[in-house]
Amino acid sequence: MARYGMVMNVKTCLGCKACMAACSQWNQTPFWAEDGGKWRTRVTELQEGKFPEVKREFFPTICMHCVNPPCHSVCPTGATYINKDGIVLIDYDLCLGCGYCIEACPYDARYEYEKDDLEKDEFYFGEDARHHQVHVDKCTFCVDRLAEGEEPSCAATCVGHARIFGDLDDPKSEVAQLVNSGKAKPLGEYMGAQPKVYYIK
Amino acid sequence: MDLVQQHTWGWFIAIYLYFGGLGGATIALGILGELRFNKGKWFGIGTALLGLAILSFGLIWLILDLINPLRFLLALWVKGIAHSWIARGMIIITGAYVFGVLYALAAFFEWTTFKKWMGYAAMFCGFGVTTYTGLLLNANVGIPFWHTPALPVLFTVSAFSTGCALLMWVLAGKNDHESEHFFHAVEGFDIFLISLELLILFAYFDFARLGNAAVMKSSHMLLTNPLFTIGFVVLGLIAPLILEAYASMKENSKGLAAFASALVLIGGFLLRYLIVWAGVFQYPHGLAG
Numbered sequence: 001m002a003r004y005g006m007v008m009n010v011k012t013c014l015g016c017k018a019c020m021a022a023c024s025q026w027n028q029t030p031f032w033a034e035d036g037g038k039w040r041t042r043v044t045e046l047q048e049g050k051f052p053e054v055k056r057e058f059f060p061t062i063c064m065h066c067v068n069p070p071c072h073s074v075c076p077t078g079a080t081y082i083n084k085d086g087i088v089l090i091d092y093d094l095c096l097g098c099g100y101c102i103e104a105c106p107y108d109a110r111y112e113y114e115k116d117d118l119e120k121d122e123f124y125f126g127e128d129a130r131h132h133q134v135h136v137d138k139c140t141f142c143v144d145r146l147a148e149g150e151e152p153s154c155a156a157t158c159v160g161h162a163r164i165f166g167d168l169d170d171p172k173s174e175v176a177q178l179v180n181s182g183k184a185k186p187l188g189e190y191m192g193a194q195p196k197v198y199y200i201k
Numbered sequence: 202m203d204l205v206q207q208h209t210w211g212w213f214i215a216i217y218l219y220f221g222g223l224g225g226a227t228i229a230l231g232i233l234g235e236l237r238f239n240k241g242k243w244f245g246i247g248t249a250l251l252g253l254a255i256l257s258f259g260l261i262w263l264i265l266d267l268i269n270p271l272r273f274l275l276a277l278w279v280k281g282i283a284h285s286w287i288a289r290g291m292i293i294i295t296g297a298y299v300f301g302v303l304y305a306l307a308a309f310f311e312w313t314t315f316k317k318w319m320g321y322a323a324m325f326c327g328f329g330v331t332t333y334t335g336l337l338l339n340a341n342v343g344i345p346f347w348h349t350p351a352l353p354v355l356f357t358v359s360a361f362s363t364g365c366a367l368l369m370w371v372l373a374g375k376n377d378h379e380s381e382h383f384f385h386a387v388e389g390f391d392i393f394l395i396s397l398e399l400l401i402l403f404a405y406f407d408f409a410r411l412g413n414a415a416v417m418k419s420s421h422m423l424l425t426n427p428l429f430t431i432g433f434v435v436l437g438l439i440a441p442l443i444l445e446a447y448a449s450m451k452e453n454s455k456g457l458a459a460f461a462s463a464l465v466l467i468g469g470f471l472l473r474y475l476i477v478w479a480g481v482f483q484y485p486h487g488l489a490g
Contacts, residue, residue, distance in 0.1 A: 059487035076287035078280030096275045097268030099209045106343030134269040187485035
């Protein structure tokens with residue numbers, strides 16, 4: 001049993017969006033959707049400050065895998081559940097598709113995997129298509145890769161070491177050290193969801 | 202802080218919230234009329250079934266809002282009952298159907314004691330449906346305008362006000378003594394409810410005036426939308442309040458009260474639609490792309 005978490009280092013994110021590409025290929029998320037696609041992870045471009053003290057930042061986001069997830073609280077069928085490693089997952093067979101979790105998530109981590117997306121998934125991935133029914137979708141910390149001892153695809157592909165993944169319960173792990181030292185802090189703590197994704201800004 | 206208007210829920214959910222509340226209130230008020238105001242068994246049966254029919258009509262819209270409406274039967278798999286208001290709502294709605302139908306049967310066959318208990322159980326579930334529609338929105342922590350204890354209260358009061366309005370329509374065509382008596386009781390109750398609704402709205406917007414950025418944005422969106430200010434507040438609350446208060450003091454004024462009821466019914470829908478429309482997420486800075 002682990003307590004997986006991630007640290008996002010906004011200072012070292014290059015904005016290359018390789019994480020988005022890797023995630024969308026591994027998890028077959030609808031990169032084809034209108035208005036820029038639907039993603040389990042995003043990199044938002046921010047402009048901070050005022051001229052002449054202005055800088056551009058790249059802000060990676062993902063499901064926060066909260067300890068007290070509002071999406072889990074509102075799910076009527078128990079489709080959203082927390083596994084033994086603290087990862088918030090969705091059982092697609094039980095997902096009603098009501099969208100309540102999308103509304104409840106204060107971190108904009110969820111989206112609808114719709115009928116059109118299923119068709120496109122099959123079109124692009126053929127026999128390897130992984131989505132066979134409509135459901136609400138979100139980051140899983142690549143739970144299937146973890147089972148094989150690999151890192152989530154976004155962290156594995158990050159060139160700037162901006163995504164640091166590990167076990168928060170292992171004091172020797174880089175992620176635990178960054179969190180325990182206070183360098184990395186969660187977003188929106190006031191909402192009480194207790195996210196397990198932390199940010200170095 | 203990034204403020205983003207929600208778009209996942211729209212018309213369909215608003216229609217459901219409206220008819221759910223209206224149906225629940227109609228069941229509760231109708232059975233109250235039969236049990237406490239001697240309105241006769243056909244009134245009780247009629248209003249209980251009318252309430253259930255309205256609730257069913259609302260549920261159709263909820264089902265249509267699912268990503269795949271054919272999966273609606275999964276809603277009966279209420280594993281999340283310990284924490285989810287959709288799961289709890291399913292139990293309350295099922296209770297309204299079961300007790301509502303049992304009440305109607307008991308009333309038809311005149312099983313007096315059984316009818317009374319089933320009637321109270323159906324009333325409780327009807328009341329529950331009105332309140333749960335507000336709690337449903339209330340659970341969304343990322344939308345501060347919804348995440349306030351005032352919302353379930355506002356929706357409950359508004360649902361009962363629309364329920365009163367519908368019953369006044371049903372009663373307006375009848376001229377017997379009991380109907381007259383109950384009509385005026387409902388009219389008086391609706392005047393009280395509309396006044397209370399105005400008070401809650403005032404408190405809601407006063408809270409919003411001093412609230413956080415998302416709450417202020419939501420309230421600004423509503424207060425600058427004529428559909429809310431003129432459509433709901435003026436025509437859906439203040440006008441029917443004045444008309445009903447005037448009608449309650451005059452003889453033979455059922456027509457006027459029925460007209461005011463129509464305004465209340467339209468206003469009730471506008472309230473739900475606009476509250477859903479004005480939901481604004483308050484994301485930590487950087488999240489909204």
